[in-house]
């Protein structure tokens with residue numbers, strides 16, 4: 001199973017109205033053209049937390065610290081484990097988000113996240129993650145590779161788990 005990560009940097013107050021999340025418009029790879037958090041596949045010998053920090057640096061030039069684990073998501077394709085994705089959030093970072101070949105960064109109000117331009121599963125778990133909850137989820141896709149062209153068929157979610 002592929003091990004991957006997503007990192008959601010947050011800024012502003014906790015109130016939904018003035019809190020923003022840093023999203024990227026992904027320019028290549030899985031989910032190209034869609035919005036997501038910075039992130040990507042873990043390299044051999046790298047912990048998921050190290051991967052989330054490295055991918056955020058490579059994709060948008062931000063140095064994130066104090067990552068809080070917010071979710072563990074398993075994506076199944078045609079009943080086989082395809083990817084496990086470790087989700088983090090943080091309010092600690094240095095630098096200014098900058099575009100790279102892989103990603104175009106954008107601060108978005110947490111009440112205005114473009115779920116219609118994201119993976120179909122994101123609307124089910126990301127709102128809770130942005131509110132500070134923790135989640136474990138399983139998401140089933142069907143229709144063969146690549147995962148981002150498969151059909152999202154169903155899911156299971158468990159909230160407020162310890163990760």
Ligand SMILES: Nc1[nH]c(=O)nc2c1ncn2[C@H]1C[C@H](O)[C@@H](COP(=O)(O)OP(=O)(O)OP(=O)(O)O)O1
Nearest residue numbers: 004005006028029030039040041075085119121122
């Ligand atoms: N169903 C899904 N919902 C979601 O929100 N993100 C998903 C997802 N399935 C995969 N991802 C994310 C997790 C991870 O950040 C990313 C993996 O994409 P890629 O395979 O393109 O990884 P990389 O950006 O590391 O690419 P390379 O640089 O080519 O290794 O896609």
